[in-house]
């Protein structure tokens with residue numbers, strides 16, 4: 431998978447969030463998108479997911495079979511972010527089984543294995559609404575990381591995690607970021623330390639440039 435951006439820009443109303451971004455994200459690499467609060471990291475991540483439309487320039491997704499139809503990109507990716515909710519009426523087991531029914535997990539891993547990797551093996555039959563914020567974040571992470579997808583997008587992956595949760599995340603990334611295209615939106619080196627490439631969204635932010 432390669433994501434190619436050519437002079438790509440995104441604006442909300444009169445404000446350019448980023449502009450003139452030409453870049454290639456390629457499989458086998460992990461990228462960090464950094465920048466201060468409100469600078470547009472999440473917006474760029476969602477443009478890369480095909481979930482938010484860009485405003486100018488081009489974006490394309492390519493795999494070994496050729497160009498991927500933008501409407502089909504979602505099938506190749508998994509994402510964890512603060513704006514993506516869990517189904518809180520379900521137990522963790524029900525939620526992960528439901529997810530698996532339309533997006534399979536990596537072969538060879540059961541839901542028990544996945545929950546064990548983040549220390550939730552004893553909470554699999556508890557409704558997610560009774561989970562703590564850190565427990566919910568662990569479910570979001572395993573849902574994304576264990577999905578059998580090429581493109582893995584993580585927005586603030588260690589939100590609400592304690593030190594042991596952060597260690598678990600780092601160990602998971604060590605193991606499951608190989609042979610994938612991983613993009614992390616974050617300001618925290620603990621979340622993106624494993625990334626080979628680091629981009630600052632500020633490099634593509636027009637200063638005081640408004641649409642006329």
Ligand SMILES: Nc1ncnc2c1ncn2[C@@H]1O[C@H](COP(=O)(O)OP(=O)(O)OP(=O)(O)O)[C@@H](O)[C@H]1O
Nearest residue numbers: 442443447465466467468469470471472473474615
């Ligand atoms: N749907 C939207 N409509 C209008 N403006 C939006 C929308 N989504 C985001 N914005 C604006 O775009 C800018 C960038 O927001 P974004 O959430 O991408 O930043 P961020 O760098 O991820 O921030 P943080 O580090 O706080 O999570 C902000 O000014 C935000 O208010």
